[in-house]
Amino acid sequence: MATNTPQGLTDGDRRFREELEEREKLLLRDRSTDPKLEDLEKNLADRQARESHDLALKQTAELNRLGPSQELTDRHRQEWEGQTKDFAKERERYIVEFYDAQRMVEEMRERDKQESLERSHEPEEGFGFSH
Numbered sequence: 359m360a361t362n363t364p365q366g367l368t369d370g371d372r373r374f375r376e377e378l379e380e381r382e383k384l385l386l387r388d389r390s391t392d393p394k395l396e397d398l399e400k401n402l403a404d405r406q407a408r409e410s411h412d413l414a415l416k417q418t419a420e421l422n423r424l425g426p427s428q429e430l431t432d433r434h435r436q437e438w439e440g441q442t443k444d445f446a447k448e449r450e451r452y453i454v455e456f457y458d459a460q461r462m463v464e465e466m467r468e469r470d471k472q473e474s475l476e477r478s479h480e481p482e483e484g485f486g487f488s489h
Contacts, residue, residue, distance in 0.1 A: 368426075368431065371431060371434070371435070374435060374438065375414070375438070378410075378438060378442055394456070395453070395456050398452060398456060399449070399452070399453075402448065402449060402452055406445045406448070409441070410441065410445075413437060413438070413441055417434045417437065420434075421434075
């Protein structure tokens, strides 16, 4: 009976997976000091970790079902590299969108503040003279 263990992985494959896992750990440590961004990054990292785990399970099942081959090893490496690149792009996009949203909120606050100041300097109807 096949189990989802990394049987048949070469030393190179094991090192490659270990490097990917180490990179993910480093990314988790290098979080922002902004609590909102930190929460966003944590949720993203948690989801990406689940997706990474799912890929590992899929690849292990494939390896157990098909047996080791250089073609399979190469394809799995390409999948891992693609996923890693996609994750990095997604993290970058989340960070850019977060700061864009923060900037837009600040601009809206400034505009509201300016409009409020302008309204406070306008004379109100009926103010000052009575008939």
